[in-house]
Amino acid sequence: MFKDIFTLKYNHKLVESYSKSSSDGALASNIIGSIFVFIVLFNSVPLTYLIAFVIINICMYIVKKITAIKLLKFDTKVYDLKYLKINFPLVVLTAISYPSIILIATLYGVDETKLLLLYMGVTAVVAGSVGTQGIIFTAFVLYASFSLIPLVIISTFYGDETLYMFGFIMFVFFPIHIVSGYRYFISLRDSMSLKDTFQTIYDKSSDGIVIIQNNRFKDCNESILKMFKYERKSTFLNTQLIKLSPKLQPDGVSSTRKLLKMLNKAFKEGSNSFEWMHKTTANEEFWVEIVLSKINLDGEDLIHGVWRDISDRKTLEVKQVESQEEIESLNHSLKDRVKEEVNKNRKKDQQLLEQSRLAQMGEMLSMIAHQWRQPLAAISSTSSALELKANLGKIDKELVIKNAQNISKYAQHLSVTIDDFRDFFKPNKELSLVTYCELIESVLAILEVSLKSKNISLIKECSCSEKFKTHSNEVKQVILNLIKNAEDVLVDKCIEKPYIKLKSYTLNTKQILEVSDNGGGIPENIKDKIFDPYFSTKLDKNGTGLGLYMSKTIIEEHCGGELNVINNDDGTVFQVIIPTI
Known part of the structure; x- marks a missing residue:
């Protein structure tokens, strides 16, 4: 703390102020003060002491004046410490000279009234040193200490009751005086530091800053000169504001009229910000953003203005508008192209769907033919038996009725098979309320005979009875395709005890159907490709490669669901997930 207080590294403004005030203070303490002492003590002490006292103070005054002049010669923010260090001994000598001459006067028995007058004179000079020496706290402490402390000692040991009392007053006054001097020093230091900070901001700001008085420039910083390409500050300050603008602003309004309007608005409302077109000394036009603020300086209303070059921003804005127009044009073109491509893809998907359906129809026709063999054979056998009975003459009414009923039952079974096939591929664009159990039963009506003929066990775990809206016929085709694929895998791999498991359940707001088998699963290297x-x-077995692709398209695009595949310990699990609408 003491190191910071008694440092020699002071603000250059403080040193400059101290140099000026110390010259005035030296005149008071070294010249006027010594003359005052000479007059008071004349004929009271030997003249030799008084002349020596006066000469010493005059010499110190001269040296102080020289050091002050040297310190004031430094225009930069750096000053020579040696001149400041020379000044401190001079301060101490000036301060100690007064207690010294008073001590001499006391020893020579000078009248108490004169001594009291000298005490009061020294105290007054020390009190006034706050304004002169207080600017540099080190000098102030030295001056006050070497002035007052010796006087307190002299009054204590050599003074009578009156001087003793005055010495006590100085003893109390001393710390109070030091504290007040410190506060003065701190306030002055902070004030000058703050002023330097604002001056630095003002001078070094990248934005142009001006002070306007009576519609003319009063002051400006370096950045504004660079902005308008002026070499000398004085030339710029003598230029009228309107000379820095084209006759008309981009909106067609007169620059003169508009600028006066903006200045008046700033005066009335306290501030105003706007964009403005200026021109340089080379008549090059450029955009700026201006912020005008009303300020009061030394009791006078002024305008503080900040100029920011926004030419690059304006260029970018123009480019942005052009780019936006180009983007809008491309968007219109892109929309048409996207629409065209979407229509093409829809047609392609429709063709693939039809191709997939045709492939499924071929497979189903094969299964229907397989299902028809047994009833057709039964019909053929029954008709042959009737014909044989008739030829042998052993036919009776009851036998005819019974065989006719059997033939009718077989024909009805064939008709139901045809209906199932027709309904399965009937176009159905409307949503219908169904359950997974209903969809599974409809599919198994066609597939179950084929599965049984290949000794494939069918496991059904349909615990989900909640209805949901979907395209039922399309979901049937997906289920049919998944079961048929599982059947092909089990047959191709000759799996022992083959099975296909159908499991449905509800999870939150999703209806889930799992079609799994024990066919060993899908190899990992092709699992990500099976939906392509x-x-x-x-x-090699006339596979089209469209079944799973179209199944995924139906579930995810037509039904808004998901079709996923995973491998478990036994084989493959396909998950059909449809949200409840």
């Missing part, structure tokens, strides 16, 4: 169009592991 025309990818098939059955190309």
